[in-house]
Amino acid sequence: MNDWQTWAALAAVVLAVLFLVRKATGGGKKKKNCGHNCGCGK
Structure with missing residues (x-):
């Protein structure tokens, strides 16, 4: 792997x-700001 194209x-x-x-x-x-209507539990 000495060729620059390989690298x-x-x-x-x-x-x-x-x-x-x-x-x-x-x-x-x-x-x-999810609005707490996203089902995140908050």
Whole structure:
């Protein structure tokens, strides 16, 4: 793995996987004002 293209491709794959995982898990966003009608129990 001495070729720069190999490392660039690996970095692109890692970034794509991280992006997809973040999208699938909601992106780490927390709703601050849910209005308490969302079923959160508050």
